[in-house]
Amino acid sequence: MDDQERRWALIEAMLPDVPFDGWSRGAVSAAAKRLGWEDADLDALFPGGPRDVVAGFSRWADQRMLAALAGQNLEAMTLRERIATALGARLTLLEPHREAVRRALALLALPQHAPLGLRLLYETVDGVWRAAGDTATDFSFYTKRALLAGVVAATTLYWLEDRSPGGAETQAFLDRRLGEVMALPRFGARLRQRLEGLPDPFRLLRMARRH
Numbered sequence: 001m002d003d004q005e006r007r008w009a010l011i012e013a014m015l016p017d018v019p020f021d022g023w024s025r026g027a028v029s030a031a032a033k034r035l036g037w038e039d040a041d042l043d044a045l046f047p048g049g050p051r052d053v054v055a056g057f058s059r060w061a062d063q064r065m066l067a068a069l070a071g072q073n074l075e076a077m078t079l080r081e082r083i084a085t086a087l088g089a090r091l092t093l094l095e096p097h098r099e100a101v102r103r104a105l106a107l108l109a110l111p112q113h114a115p116l117g118l119r120l121l122y123e124t125v126d127g128v129w130r131a132a133g134d135t136a137t138d139f140s141f142y143t144k145r146a147l148l149a150g151v152v153a154a155t156t157l158y159w160l161e162d163r164s165p166g167g168a169e170t171q172a173f174l175d176r177r178l179g180e181v182m183a184l185p186r187f188g189a190r191l192r193q194r195l196e197g198l199p200d201p202f203r204l205l206r207m208a209r210r211h
Contacts, residue, residue, distance in 0.1 A: 003044070003045060007045050007046070007056045007060075008056075008060050008063070010028065010031055010032060010035065010037075010042075010045065011053065011056050011057050011060050012060075013032075013034055013035055014028055014030070014031030015096075015097050015100055017031065018097070018099065018100040018103060019103070022050075022103050022107075023050040023053050023054050023057075023100075023103055023104060023107055025042075025049065025050070028042055028046065028050075028053060029042065051107065051116060054107050054116075055116060055120060057100065057104055058104070058120040058124065059120075059123065061090055061094055061124075062090070062123060062124055062127050064090075064093050065089050065090040065093065065127070065131075066127060066131055068089040068093065069085065069086055069089060069131050072085060074131070074132070074133070079132055079182075080178055082131070082132040082133065083128055083129075083132050084174060084175065084178055086127075086128045086131050086132065087128060087152065087155065088171065088174070090124070091155075091159055091167065091170065092167075098159075101156070101160065102160055105156075105160075108120070121149050121152065121153065122145065124152060125145045125148040125149050125152055126145060128148060128152075129144055129145060129148065147181050148181070150177075151174070151177045151178060151181060154173075155174045155177060158170055158173045
């Protein structure tokens with residue numbers, strides 16, 4: 001396995017322990033021992049400690065989401081359906097790991113990890129838009145991602161507390177939020193007009209994109 005595959009394997013191995021031990025060094029070490037790895041390997045895979053493990057978890061979920069979409073006939077769907085399918089796939093694969101998500105968000109909520117949290121959210125929404133076929137490179141590139149970032153953040157928080165059968169209430173919540181966003185086709189143009197001459201409000205997203 002290359003380093004990326006080793007990160008995925010270690011994250012998957014530690015997920016059962018995260019609800020009890022959090023995204024801690026102890027949980028990482030326990031998972032490594034089950035895989036027969038030496039602790040020395042961990043520093044190379046996650047040099048930043050728990051923050052790097054949480055980042056790896058988010059990227060693992062993004063990768064699994066995109067893999068799930070590979071078997072979908074996205075071309076036969078509307079744009080809204082493609083986005084809903086992508087986000088639904090991500091939440092479905094995270095369903096067994098709800099407490100791990102909760103603990104990851106708690107870590108990312110710490111002030112020192114806020115830039116990382118923003119970057120990971122950006123990576124998720126960028127992956128969703130690209131999977132949906134978005135090829136924009138102009139101002140709309142950022143407005144689309146900013147709008148979807150709000151949807152993803154709100155839906156994830158709603159999902160954490162949802163106990164409805166099959167996550168029906170979360171799906172309904174997501175559909176409403178996407179409906180609100182899709183009902184604003186002229187939002188980007190109006191926003192651009194208002195921001196002319198002002199500092200770019202999406203500079204943080206551009207920074208996240210570069211990193």
